Amino acid sequence: MSTTRKLRLGPLPRTENVRLTFACPASLKANLDRYAALHAQAYGETVDAEKLIPHMLEAFMAGDLGFKRTQPKNGKAAPA
Secondary structure: OOOOOOOOOOOOOOOOOOOOOOOOOHHHHHHHHHHHHHHHHHHOOOOOHHHHHHHHHHHHHHOOHHHHOOOOOOOOOOOO
16 A cells, blocks of 8 residues: 555445446546546555446445435335
8 A cells, every 4th residue: 555645435345336327527527537546546456437436425425414314224225
């Protein structure tokens, strides 16, 4: 591991994925690419910016207290 500061988003876990497509501003894509480069420095594994997005969203929702309050008591997401 390099001497780069640890990032909030740690090493990426292996998960089952569902493909989604979305559009974002060019400035956000540039920042995602920059974050991916820092992530590669910190953890020694190259990762595409697109692979970071689901983990970032998951971390964001985990930290959103308003969203957490809507979770069922058993902790499982309600079916859509």
